[in-house]
Amino acid sequence: MRSPIVIGTGLLVSLIFNAQILAQSTVQLPQLTAQNSPQQIFNKNTKKLHSGIITLQRTACFGACPIYKITIFPDGRVVYEGERFVKVVGKRTAKISPQAVRRLVAEFDKVNYFSLPSNYQGGPTDLPSAITSLTLGRQQKTVNHYLGSPNAPQALTALENKIDAVVNSQRWIGSKNEQTPNPNDSNSTQLKVNRQLWNQQRLTNYRFTFSRSCFCVPKATQPVVITVRNGQVASITPVNNNEPVDAELFRQYNSIPKLFGIIDDAIAKKASSLTVKYDPKFGYPTQINIDYNQQVADEELYLSISNLEPLK
Known part of the structure; x- marks a missing residue:
């Protein structure tokens, strides 16, 4: 019959040995730090904005509708190209903040832009179209929105108007009185x-x-x-x-x-x-x-x- 002292010593040795094995095999869980916080993860995803481009083009109608195109680059550069029925014909450049560009991209995300149909047609004739596009990295999407279409969501029209507002395109388009067409x-x-x-x-x-x-x-x-x-x-x-x-x-x-x-x-x-x-x-x-x-x-x-x- 073994003594209680011997049994206690053996059990202690066994526990120490097993604890060492567990310590070597246990997966180490990461700690949530400032480097991988939810905000940092979001910022990593937004790095793709460095290759992003936004465009808005408004086309001709049966009448004197402003015809122009706006291109917005990720660094905030804005290029306006006026064609007809606008106050300023030709090319102009301007600047908005990169943060404003990111906020615009967020507006695209709100309308699930990459899931929208590429064309909205039908409805009353003789109206213009608004053609938008968004490029994020290798992703590119263009939506041709005929403004008479009954199927286009109101959020898409709001997005088009938002682009105009952010770059203040009115300074180039002008009011009705300033649009003096040939x-x-x-x-x-x-x-x-x-x-x-x-x-x-x-x-x-x-x-x-x-x-x-x-x-x-x-x-x-x-x-x-x-x-x-x-x-x-x-x-x-x-x-x-x-x-x-x-x-x-x-x-x-x-x-x-x-x-x-x-x-x-x-x-x-x-x-x-x-x-x-x-x-x-x-x-x-x-x-x-x-x-x-x-x-x-x-x-x-x-x-x-x-x-x-x-x-x-």
Whole structure:
């Protein structure tokens, strides 16, 4: 029979030995220090902002909407590029704080920007678009927001307006009274919008009534019905009589694309006066009034287009 003293000594030796093994094998848990606090972890994630770029572009509309682009760099540099219907046309630079850039990026995060659809379309026509983009490291996202779209979230519109506000774009865009567009700019914009609307119809078979007023031979001013098949003129017939029509007199005007070309030419020649009305449904011009040079008599041209009818 062993003595109690011997047993106690053996147990003590065993406990010491096991404690040493446990001390060597136990995983050391880190302590929460200032170097890995939640704030520091957040700051590490925001280092990607050093490669981040924000852009906002506002496009043309049917009318005098400001057309410009803003680019914001991570260090706070701002580049403005004004195109039309703005107080300042051309490039300007400015500076905001890097903290302001980070706050803007946070606004993108609030709307879950990288999860948004890339396009918002539909709704009433003739409105502009706001195109935003955000680049963070290798992540890049662009959202094209047509402002008539019924599907776009209000938070996206608020984000677009926030970008304008942070960089104070109003100093370049100006008020309505300060936005003094060149008439040719307005005509160019309207031409672009309506030509696009016409092209969307994909009409190659149609007829329309055409007449013109000019200082020219009477046969050139008679109202006619022009029929187009497969994009080519098929017939030109008079409206008021059965006399044959000299097709050569209407060669410049015998299709809708050619009428768009007349407007294009007047803009390129910087006509003294150009007034155009367009059909709101199909986009074709219904009235074209041109005075190429106010100092020259009898070179005015007035074209009327009506009763356009798609054909099968």
